Structures are given as C-alpha cells and as structure tokens.
Amino acid sequence: MFWKKKEKVIDYVAVDDNxxxxxxxxxxxxxxxxxxxxxxxxxxxxxxxxxxxxxxxKDRVLVAKVNVDGSPGLSNYFKVxxxxxxxxxxxxxxxxxxxxxxxxxxxxxxxxDLINLEVLSEEEE
Numbered sequence: 001m002f003w004k005k006k007e008k009v010i011d012y013v014a015v016d017d018n019x020x021x022x023x024x025x026x027x028x029x030x031x032x033x034x035x036x037x038x039x040x041x042x043x044x045x046x047x048x049x050x051x052x053x054x055x056x057x058k059d060r061v062l063v064a065k066v067n068v069d070g071s072p073g074l075s076n077y078f079k080v081x082x083x084x085x086x087x088x089x090x091x092x093x094x095x096x097x098x099x100x101x102x103x104x105x106x107x108x109x110x111x112x113d114l115i116n117l118e119v120l121s122e123e124e125e
Contacts, residue, residue, distance in 0.1 A: 011054035012063040017073040020066075025092045029062045030114045032107075035075065035085040037068050042101055043084045049104045050086075053111065061111050088114050 015023050015033070024031050034050045036043035054063035068075045068083055078087065081099075088096040088110065095114060102110075 010051075011058050012051065012065050015064040015066050015074075016071045020071075020074055023062070024064055024089060027062050027089075027092075029060065030111070030117075031062045031064055031089040032057075032111060032114075033087040033089060034063070034065045035068050035078070035080045035083050035087070036065060037083055040083050046084045046101055049107065052104070053107060056108075057111055060115055090114055090117055 012034075013023055024033065032050070032053065034046070036047060050063060050065070053061075057063070066074050068080060074080075078085075084100065086098045086102065086107075087094060095117065096110065
C-alpha cells in the first residue's frame, strides 16, 4: 500500500481478577478504572475517550481497563451492575464511581481533582 496505518498506542493497562491488587492497589499513581465489555454500545463510545485520557495523563494517572466478561470476580466485588462504570482510586482507596457516559472535559477535570486530592492514610483517619 502507499500509506501505512498509524499504529495504535496503548497507554492503559488491562487489569483482571489475577493482577488487580498488583497493578491498582499498589499503584503510586492515582488510578482510573474503566469497567467495560466488547458487546457494550456505550462502552464503544466511551472507550476511545478513556484511551485518549490514558495518553494525555500518562505518567500522572494510571488508566486500567477491566473487561467484565473476563473478570467476574472484580465485577462482583465492586458490585458493577451496569457498564461502562468508571472508578477513581487514590492510594488504594475508592474516591469516586460513575456509571454511563461522561463527557471528556468532565473526566479531565475529575482526573485533575484526583491528582490533587489529599487522601488520608488509615493512621490519619
């Protein structure tokens, strides 16, 4: 061909039942978790936005994606009833949870707030 397709850069981490603690709970960065499924229409619309955020906030926020079909344990643990569901975690603690579509500017603002949020450790509570 005369042109090359631009290779898709993946700046998010795929998380499942086996590696969740290692990647999310122990992360020194704030974490955005996207619970999704390949058959979910709204997930297909939100997915590219989350991918863009993963690139834009690289080195400041860890973006993790959980395929609910492949990780029923995580879906049950977090009581994910509808997808897409986004969760914001800092220092291993769940800070915010949203379900459904959210505009990109709102997510950008929420990520900035998450980065700047002071989360008390268990000793300070």
